[in-house]
Amino acid sequence: MAGTPVSSYSKTQIWLHWSIAALILVQFVAHDGMEHVWRALRRGQEAAAGDWPLAYLHIVLGLAVLVLAAGRLWLRATRGVPPVSGMEHPALRLVARLTHLVIYALIFIVPLSGAAAWFLQVPGAGLVHVLGKNVLLYVVLLHTAGALVQHFVLKSNVLRQMLALRQA
Ligand code: HEM
Ligand code: HEM
Incomplete structure (x- = not known):
């Protein structure tokens, strides 16, 4: 995960x-339809007609996260990323790196497990999906903090750099 500096x-x-980040936020806010279906x-049983559009939206946005995550990882590998900066203490740098690593893993694991549950009825995939999204939530909160x-x-x-407020 080091990438080229x-x-x-x-x-x-x-x-x-x-x-x-925006797509994941929507997934966390608007998951009721998918849960009901x-x-x-x-x-x-038959799912309520009104829940289907939200369930489909959950699938489409979730798969979009997967595609964008793949693009992001590819860019990271080919173009590189800046080194974790502003953290003088090596232990803090390690926490930042580990946090990024876990987030990268989960933006693949969460949509893939959801897809495995939905399309292939893989036993246990729904559980991995739900556990994964919980871990993702806490790690993203740590990352945001x-x-x-x-x-x-x-x-x-x-943060200014990630908001494109600084020419570097
Ligand atoms: C990063 C992308 C995704 C996020 C953040 C996400 C998040 C969530 C959340 C918050 C729930 C509610 C779980 C609960 O509290 O019970 C859920 C449920 C579910 N999602 Fe996703 N999801 C994503 C992608 C997908 C994809 C791509 C699919 C299918 C193609 C999918 C299928 C499901 C299914 C089947 C459930 C119901 C699972 C259950 O309740 O046991 N999800 N998802
Ligand atoms: C679901 C939401 C989010 C996800 C999945 C996410 C994911 C990531 C990942 C994987 C990286 C590492 C980038 C790389 O090296 O390739 C990163 C960097 C970063 N993120 Fe997020 N992030 C989220 C939300 C946020 C929020 C809400 C903020 C600000 C309040 C934020 C600020 C940053 C900053 C400043 C960096 C650069 C860190 C550095 O270079 O050391 N992120 N994010």
Whole structure:
């Protein structure tokens, strides 16, 4: 996950970061339709007609996360990313790197397990999906807290850079 060191994220990398974040936010806010449909199907019942559009939206947005995540990883490998910055203490740098690694893993594991449950009825995939999204939520909260501490306490450029507010 080290990537080639460059001095800043490209516009595409920044766009991908915030698009994935926005899509994941929608997935967390608007999952009721998918949950209702899934529960009904598992019980052999008919799902309410009004729940289907939200269930399909969940699938489409979730698969979009997967595609964008693949693009992001590809760019990371080919173009590179700036080194984790603003963290003087090696232990904090390690936490930041581990957090990124876990987030990268989960933006693949969560949609893939959802797809395995939905399309292939793989036993246990639904459970992996639900556990995975819980871990993703907490790791993203830690990641967000880290970014805000960087910006407001350590006064580093890391968040400005991810917001494209700095020419680097
Ligand atoms: C990053 C992408 C995704 C996120 C963040 C996400 C998030 C969620 C959330 C928050 C729930 C509600 C779980 C609960 O509390 O019970 C859920 C349920 C579900 N999602 Fe996703 N999802 C994503 C992608 C997908 C995809 C691509 C599919 C299918 C193609 C999918 C299929 C399902 C299914 C079948 C459920 C019901 C599982 C259950 O309740 O046991 N998800 N998802
Ligand atoms: C679901 C939401 C989010 C996901 C999945 C996510 C994912 C990631 C990942 C994987 C990286 C590492 C980039 C790389 O090296 O390739 C990253 C970097 C970053 N993210 Fe997020 N992020 C999310 C939300 C946020 C939020 C809400 C903020 C700010 C409040 C934020 C601020 C940053 C910053 C500043 C960096 C650069 C860190 C550095 O270079 O050391 N992220 N994000």
